[in-house]
Amino acid sequence: MSEESCCPPQSTCCSLDAAGGSTLRAPGAxxxxxxxxLTFADRFGACRVRLGxxxxxxxxxxxxxxxxxPNDDSPVLVSANYKLTFDTLRKxxxxxxxxxxxxxxxxxxxxxxxGKGTFGTAELLLRIEQAGLAxxxxxxxxxxxxxxxxxxxxxxxxxxxxxxxxxxxVRASDIKQFIASGFKASPEMxxxxxxxxxxxxxxxxxxxxxxxxxxxxxxxxxxxNLFAARPFGLFxxxxxxxxxxxxxxxxxxxxxLIPGRAFAWKGWLLGLIYTAGxxxxxxxxxxxxxxxxxxxxxxxxxxxxxxxxxxxxxxxFTGASTYTSxxxxxxxxxxxxxxxxxxxxxxxxxxxxxxxxG
Amino acid sequence: MALTYLKNVSTLALxxxxxxxxxxxxxxxxxxxxxxxxxxxxxxxxxxCIECGACALNCPDNAITVNAGVGCAAAxxxxxxxxxxxxxxxTDDSCx
Numbered sequence: 001m002s003e004e005s006c007c008p009p010q011s012t013c014c015s016l017d018a019a020g021g022s023t024l025r026a027p028g029a030x031x032x033x034x035x036x037x038l039t040f041a042d043r044f045g046a047c048r049v050r051l052g053x054x055x056x057x058x059x060x061x062x063x064x065x066x067x068x069x070p071n072d073d074s075p076v077l078v079s080a081n082y083k084l085t086f087d088t089l090r091k092x093x094x095x096x097x098x099x100x101x102x103x104x105x106x107x108x109x110x111x112x113x114x115g116k117g118t119f120g121t122a123e124l125l126l127r128i129e130q131a132g133l134a135x136x137x138x139x140x141x142x143x144x145x146x147x148x149x150x151x152x153x154x155x156x157x158x159x160x161x162x163x164x165x166x167x168x169x170v171r172a173s174d175i176k177q178f179i180a181s182g183f184k185a186s187p188e189m190x191x192x193x194x195x196x197x198x199x200x201x202x203x204x205x206x207x208x209x210x211x212x213x214x215x216x217x218x219x220x221x222x223x224x225n226l227f228a229a230r231p232f233g234l235f236x237x238x239x240x241x242x243x244x245x246x247x248x249x250x251x252x253x254x255x256x257l258i259p260g261r262a263f264a265w266k267g268w269l270l271g272l273i274y275t276a277g278x279x280x281x282x283x284x285x286x287x288x289x290x291x292x293x294x295x296x297x298x299x300x301x302x303x304x305x306x307x308x309x310x311x312x313x314x315x316x317f318t319g320a321s322t323y324t325s326x327x328x329x330x331x332x333x334x335x336x337x338x339x340x341x342x343x344x345x346x347x348x349x350x351x352x353x354x355x356x357x358g
Numbered sequence: 359m360a361l362t363y364l365k366n367v368s369t370l371a372l373x374x375x376x377x378x379x380x381x382x383x384x385x386x387x388x389x390x391x392x393x394x395x396x397x398x399x400x401x402x403x404x405x406x407c408i409e410c411g412a413c414a415l416n417c418p419d420n421a422i423t424v425n426a427g428v429g430c431a432a433a434x435x436x437x438x439x440x441x442x443x444x445x446x447x448x449t450d451d452s453c454x
Contacts, residue, residue, distance in 0.1 A: 115410065115428045149386035149412035150426065167385050185385075192388035194361055254363050263431075319430030321361075323389065325409040326427035326434075326444065328364040333431055 028099065028136045031064040036094040042087050049084055050201055052208040058083045064131040067196040068097035072138045075179060077168070078124065080105040080113050096179070099136070103126055114151030121153045128161045143183065146190060151197045188243030194322045199252045202320040206248045210313060214244065229358025233256040238277060243306035244255060246274045247313030253321070263324070264336035267314020271307030281305070305347030308340045315340075368407035369425040375400055376421035381412035383422060 001305045046320055049055040062081045067090065079089050086102065103123045105113035114120035128134070128142075145153060146167045154165035169178050169189035178185050218237065225231040251258065251267045258266040283289060315336060318324040370391070379397035384390075389406040392399045392413070399421075401407075411426025427433075427444055437444040 047376045112428075114412075142417065146386060146412075147388065149416055150410040152415070154382070154416050170388060187390060190385070190388070191390055261364050299443050316429045319432050320427070321429070323361050323406070323408060324409060324429030326364050326367055327367040327369055327409060327425065329429045329431050330434060331364060331367055333434055 005140060010249070011020045027062060028070070028131075029132075029266060031066045031099070034065045034067050034090050034093075034100060036067060036090050036096075038087055038093075039093050040079065046084055046087065050204060052205045053163050055205070057107060060086055060101045060102065063202065064106035064127075064133075064136075065100040065102060066098075066167055067093045067100060068095070070099050072136065074137065075134065075141070075143055075183075076096050076137060077143045078103065078148070079177070079289055080108065080119055082107050082113075083108065083310070085109045089172045089175075092175055101131060101142070103127055103132070110145045111147040111150075113334075113351075114148045117151050119148050120151040121156050124152060124157055125160055128157075128163060134162065140164055141166055141183075143179075145172075146170050147192070154265065167275045181336050189233060192322045194255075196253065198322070199255060199320075202317075203252055205248045206252075206313065206317060206320065208243070210244055214240070224352070224355060228355045230355050232355065235282075239275075242278055243271055243309045244313065247310030248317070250274075251310065251314040252317050255321075262315075262332045263318050263321075263346045264311045264315040264332055264340065267317075268307045268311035268336075268340075270314075271310025272303070274310065275303055275306040286301065297350050297357075301347045301350035301354060302345070304343045308344035308347065311336065312344075362405060363429075365427050368404050368409055369423075370401060370404060370409065370413075371423045372399060372401050373421045374400075374425075376419045378421075380418060382416050382418065386412040386416050388412070391439045403429050428441075 041107070045058065048285075049058045059081045060083050074097050077093075078101045079085060081102050081104055089100070103113075105118045105123075106129075108116070108118065110119055121280070124142075124144075140163050142157075142163045143166050147170055149167055154167075157165050158161060166183050167185070168175060168183075169185045170192055171189070174185070174189045178189065183240055194326065221232045221236075245272070247267045251263075251270050255266065258269060259267065260266055277304065288295065315332065318329050318332070367373040377398050379394065379399065380392055381392075382392060383399050384392040389403070389408060391401060391407050393405045394400070404424065406447065407424070408429055409424050409426050411424055414422040414426065416422050428446070433444040436442075
């Protein structure tokens with residue numbers, strides 16, 4: 001794989017006001033001004049990236065920006081150059097005068113970038129230097145988003161730049177309150193949540209990538225159909241898509257309500273309920289029993305294959321969740337993955353036997 | 359209903375002797391794992407820990423250790439395939 005990025009080095013997607021033709025050469029005068037209201041294009045862009053379109057190139061130029069009319073006494077807020085992050089931040093800064101120091105996180109949000117280290121100590125020190133922050137402000141305090149902390153060694157930042165790091169709240173919507181209360185965050189502001197809405201907006205990405213891979217599987221089914229005694233039809237595809245929705249959308253949405261802890265388990269459980277339910281309803285509608293010699297292969301095949309698919313997709317949602325640890329995920333995977341693969345393989349074999357036997 | 363993940367898996371460890379009680383760990387922790395008493399930090403809710411590593415990195419006393427990483431199955435699988443550490447590379451395809 002090429003190390004070279006195919007993304008253009010800078011994006012022009014941002015609706016920033018021009019810096020204006022100021023002739024003042026005061027420090028920070030060339031920092032572009034940022035609007036605190038979002039335009040239709042910003043909201044449209046947000047919907048687009050949530051659907052996974054152009055998500056990897058939704059970024060802005062890193063560096064110094066200004067909100068309102070900041071002076072040498074104004075707070076400096078640090079953030080990432082993912083435009084969705086930047087938009088969420090600036091719309092919560094209405095009425096404030098402050099500086100924004102945007103790090104180059106390659107268009108990744110603060111928390112994920114901190115995990116990778118791109119929202120990190122070295123990058124922060126570099127941007128402090130490049131922006132001439134020590135000359136720009138008279139105080140020596142930076143406000144970082146709390147979720148940037150996994151990437152930033154605040155002690156090292158203080159040692160090298162003289163700037164003391166204060167970690168702000170988790171959510172941008174709490175920033176005004178945080179500043180107003182003298183840069184103090186309440187315990188509530190420090191807690192990460194995972195609300196129904198949080199989970200909902202994350203599901204289309206997962207769904208999109210599965211459907212892309214599924215198209216390949218449908219192609220294979222088409223080839224198999226050429227030799228099949230019982231060709232795969234819309235019935236089978238619909239049944240499969242139901243299992244995909246169960247694992248990639250329904251399980252994330254119902255996460256707190258499903259008994260158990262492991263994601264793979266939760267997905268398997270819902271997948272089993274779905275598959276059994278769907279087969280039962282189809283059997284009832286068509287007045288055909290699944291327990292005849294002709295049908296049991298199909299039923300058993302699907303009961304083994306589809307819950308395994310749902311389980312795998314639910315397991316993948318660990319990456320989108322906010323409360324899973326790597327040690328936990330590894331433990332879950334070591335147990336679940338062999339079972340998922342085994343169950344899916346046996347199920348697929350049963351379905352193929354049925355397909356060729358008729 | 360609160361979301362809780364697997365029990366007894368976190369590698370988080372705190373050396374209380376080294377701890378100076380500055381409470382920085384409590385400031386950066388996104389899941390309120392720590393509480394503070396008698397000028398020391400205490401790991402009170404270990405099972406909430408997601409091993410993000412923020413506390414260990416920001417501790418001025420080097421009193422905290424944890425195998426930090428991302429709790430993401432796709433990252434683990436990517437790591438297995440490429441033979442590397444779990445890589446949190448959520449970018450699609452090979453481009454970018």
